[in-house]
Amino acid sequence: MVSFLGLRLSDALNLAEENGLKPSLVFYNSQRGVKDSDSKIVIRQRIKENHEIELIVSEFKTVV
Numbered sequence: 001m002v003s004f005l006g007l008r009l010s011d012a013l014n015l016a017e018e019n020g021l022k023p024s025l026v027f028y029n030s031q032r033g034v035k036d037s038d039s040k041i042v043i044r045q046r047i048k049e050n051h052e053i054e055l056i057v058s059e060f061k062t063v064v
Contacts, residue, residue: 001047009040009057021053028058037061 002019004012009025016023028043037059044056 004042004045004053004055007042009042009055012042012055016053016055021051024048024052024054026054026056028056030058034059034061038063 002015002021004015007015013023027040039060039062040057041060041062042055043058046054046056048054
């Protein structure tokens with residue numbers, strides 16, 4: 001199975017399409033939030049039925 005962990009959301013969606021998978025997205029936000037976040041990154045994945053994959057995504061600040 002393809003690993004999406006650590007990929008930017010846009011890259012993960014492209015990879016899912018290339019592999020014939022239907023992604024469903026769940027966004028996770030910390031209670032404190034991330035000030036000036038600039039990236040949405042996959043932090044967890046779960047295989048579902050019928051070529052579906054659930055991607056849990058969170059925001060990060062990657063440019064300092």
